[in-house]
Amino acid sequence: MTTAETFLYLSPELTLLLVAALVFVLDLVWRRDPDRAHRWLPWVAMGGLAVALIITVALMARNPSAHIATMMVIDPMSLFFVAIAIVGAMLVILSALDYIPARTPYVSEFYALVVVAVLAIAIIVSANDLILIYLGMEFLSITSYILVGFLKRNRGSVEGALKYFLYGAAASAVMLYGMSFLYGATGATDLEAIARVFSGGLTGDLALMGFPAIALLMVGFGFKASLVPFHQWAPDAYEGAPTPVTAFLATASKAAGFAIIARVLLVGLPMFQEKEWVPILMGLSILTMTLGNLVAIQQRDMKRLLAYSSIAQAGYILIGLVAIGRDVAFGGLSGLLVYLFAYLFTNIGAFVVVIAVENATGATDLPAYAGLIRRSPLLASMLLLFLLSLAGIPPTGGFLGKFLVFGAAIRAHFLTLAIIAIINSVIAAFYYLNVVRYMFFVQPPDGGRKAIAVTPAIRVALWVCAAMTLLIGVCAQPFVTWAAHSASLLAAVW
Amino acid sequence: MIPLSWYLVVAAALFSIGVYGVLTRRNAVGVLMGVELMLNAVNLNLVAFWRYVTPTKMTGQVFAIIVITVAAAEAAVGLALVIAAYRTRRTVNVEELDTLKG
Structure with missing residues (x-):
């Protein structure tokens, strides 16, 4: 060169x-x-x-x-x-x-x-x-x-x-x-x-x-x-x-x-796939998603909750690597890429809401989110979208990522892994929706009269994250093609 | 000539001592010293492998020198963090740094 x-x-x-x-x-x-x-x-x-x-x-x-x-x-x-x-x-x-x-x-x-x-x-x-x-x-x-x-x-x-x-x-x-x-x-x-x-x-x-x-x-x-x-x-x-x-x-x-x-x-290390790294990654994946979700349920601080949620998400993402079979479709790796891409916008979006609330109230614990829908409808509806995407509910990008990764696991005959992952997604929905409950149904201590101001920069970041989260979920094909293409050369080397 | 395995055994012992230090020390500086021992075990491995496996290519030596250099940079940042922690908390004992938990 x-x-x-x-x-x-x-x-x-x-x-x-x-x-x-x-x-x-x-x-x-x-x-x-x-x-x-x-x-x-x-x-x-x-x-x-x-x-x-x-x-x-x-x-x-x-x-x-x-x-x-x-x-x-x-x-x-x-x-x-x-x-x-x-x-x-x-x-x-x-x-x-x-x-x-x-x-x-x-x-x-x-x-x-x-x-x-x-x-x-x-x-x-x-x-x-x-x-x-x-x-x-x-x-x-x-x-x-x-x-x-x-x-x-x-x-x-x-x-x-x-x-x-x-x-x-x-x-x-x-x-x-x-x-x-x-x-x-x-x-x-x-x-x-x-x-x-x-x-x-x-x-x-x-x-x-x-x-x-x-x-x-x-x-x-x-x-x-x-x-x-x-x-x-x-x-x-x-x-x-x-x-x-x-x-x-x-x-x-x-x-x-x-x-x-x-x-x-x-x-x-492709020749160590069967006996060495697939079992290691599978064990790590099961441990990661289960422990991440179980500990996340008990969290009372939004940043810590999202931290455990992101640990659990890492477990799902890892399934994409476990599922890489010696097939042409190479679905696991491109599923992993789509998942990471959707997760980028979803998770940053959720943290941007945390930042906006923290800027206004100085707090990151769950009670700070009580009655958020009345104090700032924008933040509350955005956070709802991001949490739904993290939980993997259609039509969001998070759903597409989970769908592709779990689908690849099933195609590669890792049925147990896929079932554990699906059970974990259900557990995860519980604590994501708990945040939603705080935002929509819990009375704020001050009666919710104090509105939360959202600055233009945060507004732009939120809209970009929300638009991409929805776009990946609604019009999936270009993203899937792009990811499959990105994964293909590595597949060829392999 | 001393066989390769002797070097590997010494390195493994050094690495284990380092791991023991990391796991048992409560003082942040002590943990850092354990990490340095682990890194030195790695360097011993790299140089021994260089001498016995690929004596004509400098890969192992270069790798060891890079490890030493990066370890110095890492220690600089780490000690700065230890000092910052001492300034805000008056302690560098990792068990007493417990505001964040759950």
Whole structure:
């Protein structure tokens, strides 16, 4: 590949890097005029992200399958996840416009760090080498620790960040231990070279490597995707973090975790599918959705409830990977992509409502939502839509995602898994509808006379999330085709 | 020459000590030290595998150097968080950091 082509394929990453640097530099230049910095820097970041999104979509149209020195692969699937991360970050910045300046004087750093986190995700999802995977994961983790602990005078924020950091550091060390064994067994760190060594026949020591290596790797990946039992950080970090950061962690960062699980297992370790990773992923999936849902029922804080709900959702999403059969349709992986795409808008939308209520009342517990329908019909009806989508009720995007993923499981003869997942969806509907009960039927303490004001930025973010949630559910075909197309090249490699 | 397995056993022992430290220490700095031990076990593994499996390619050594570098960056952010926690709470004991639960 020529240098020009390398630059072309790396242009989304380069753009993100330049935008982050630009925000940092402009913050210094406008140091004596903080009002101007606070007013313009979010829009600099938004504009830069929009440019990166346009480039990513343009690259998608070229349908590339480009290797950059065996380290990175730019293919439709990696671009799909880059697009998810960029859109997520744009919605997060929109929702943070009032939230962050009200709580800390360090505003510009926040926008720059969100862009840096997107860059980290862009590296992870196209990484094709254990070294770059580790670097990307650490890059995203370290950025996320700072973002979670961004309100450094707030007890919850710092505590959440410290717990996130301690779990994250330990999980990545365990993951590295697994990587060192993969390297030792194959003498390579490049995923395709690893696959070549293993496909030469699983004899003796090589066959023994599969299970421990995959189990150790899944600790690090599962931590990012917040799978049980590597989820303990999630409720605390989600509750303590500034709410826009929580929205980012629950969607874009989680999606990166799934992207890397899919790539490592499908490209690097396909021959360990039957005996090793399908059982591991199946166990993780059942544990994740069941525990996530059962604990979510008892939650009285909206952020914590959504944290456990997002853990449970990770369990459903994982079914898509379990269900990957050796069939042409490859329904599991494209179902997973559709699910993640719908989940991005649904979950960020729910968090935007939480942010709006928190801006107005300062509270995130369930009683703060009592009588929301009278105080703000817009917020209440939006949250109703997002909760219905999270519960998987048609005609929303959440329903389509669940339908495709559970359908793939049934087609691949994982009937038990599909049944457990459906039972879990029913349990989940209980606590989602409990929030609805608070919003519509519980009397607010002050009689509900105080209306909640919704700022234009939050309004735009809400409408975008709601429109996309409905659009994915109502006119599903283009999204399913797009996801199937994005998954197809990885399927071909496999 | 010392066989490869000896290095792997030492690394496994070091890793286990690190895990033990992470699980039992209540002081955040102590947990961080446990993590550093785990990372050093990984480095030992990587360098031993490099020497015995692919002595002509530098992959293992490069990987180890990258791990050391990233560990330093991670420790910098981690210790900053520990200091921030100490400033707001006057403790770095992870059991006393318990405002968030449920």
